[in-house]
Amino acid sequence: xxxxxxxxxxxxxxxxxxxxxxxxxxxxxxxxxxxxxxxxxxxxxxxxxxxxxxxxxxxxxxxxxxxxxxxxxxxxxxxxxxxxxxxxxxxxxxxxxxxxxxxxxxxxxxxxxxxxxxxxxxxxxxxxxxxxxxxxxxxxxxxxxxxxxxxxxxxxxxxxxxxxxxxxxxxxxxxxxxxxxxxxxxxxxxxxxxxx
Amino acid sequence: xxxxxxxxxxxxxxxxxxxxxxxxxxxxxxxxxxxxxxxxxxxxxxxxxxxxxxxxxxxxxxxx
Numbered sequence: 001x002x003x004x005x006x007x008x009x010x011x012x013x014x015x016x017x018x019x020x021x022x023x024x025x026x027x028x029x030x031x032x033x034x035x036x037x038x039x040x041x042x043x044x045x046x047x048x049x050x051x052x053x054x055x056x057x058x059x060x061x062x063x064x065x066x067x068x069x070x071x072x073x074x075x076x077x078x079x080x081x082x083x084x085x086x087x088x089x090x091x092x093x094x095x096x097x098x099x100x101x102x103x104x105x106x107x108x109x110x111x112x113x114x115x116x117x118x119x120x121x122x123x124x125x126x127x128x129x130x131x132x133x134x135x136x137x138x139x140x141x142x143x144x145x146x147x148x149x150x151x152x153x154x155x156x157x158x159x160x161x162x163x164x165x166x167x168x169x170x171x172x173x174x175x176x177x178x179x180x181x182x183x184x185x186x187x188x189x190x191x192x193x194x195x196x
Numbered sequence: 197x198x199x200x201x202x203x204x205x206x207x208x209x210x211x212x213x214x215x216x217x218x219x220x221x222x223x224x225x226x227x228x229x230x231x232x233x234x235x236x237x238x239x240x241x242x243x244x245x246x247x248x249x250x251x252x253x254x255x256x257x258x259x260x
Contacts, residue, residue: 037242041243054256135241136240
């Protein structure tokens with residue numbers, strides 16, 4: 001049975017589709033640094049982050065037609081990424097059994113302030129006690145359920161609604177996990193900063 | 197304060213909060229610390245994609 005040649009309309013359609021696909025891929029690739037930045041803070045090593053990002057883009061490119069043009073591509077990509085991260089089963093549990101200590105909102109501020117000789121230290125000097133490594137390590141200690149939200153909102157700069165969409169949880173849960181995640185982070189920072 | 201920092205309060209509440217910060221040096225100091233801490237966390241944890249990975253991703257394109 002011989003195949004009939006594609007019609008002019010069909011050829012046009014295919015060309016348009018190819019253009020759309022290329023355009024989609026270009027837009028997605030432009031976001032790769034932002035996607036990586038978030039991925040790096042969600043997992044424990046650079047290698048893991050790179051694998052995760054690569055797998056994310058492979059999947060994104062395969063299912064490109066599922067993305068609605070004009071909607072939030074960055075959130076769409078991060079959703080693929082967070083789902084892949086969960087699927088990988090690198091999470092032993094979804095919710096931590098033992099949550100690290102969490103103190104009040106001003107704990108870090110109060111601790112840092114009390115360790116400084118100066119009566120009225122300014123904020124810059126207080127923060128100087130926290131080196132880059134200290135912050136990275138402290139963030140890694142936050143249990144992943146809280147850390148996911150913390151990383152998306154405070155580092156990825158997503159809104160509560162976007163974070164809720166990405167993680168497929170209610171906005172209320174985003175808010176409470178964010179608040180608690182921040183408190184745990186501050187407690188971890190305080191522990192490291194004051195012992196230095 | 198968390199919601200004020202996240203800019204999710206209603207305009208009326210924002211005004212109230214701002215008024216309070218003007219009058220209360222203790223809260224104002226803590227507020228400014230929070231702002232700086234958030235910026236600092238963002239900066240301190242910043243890591244960029246490697247050129248190698250960027251190239252690998254480009255290789256995934258439909259145009260090969």
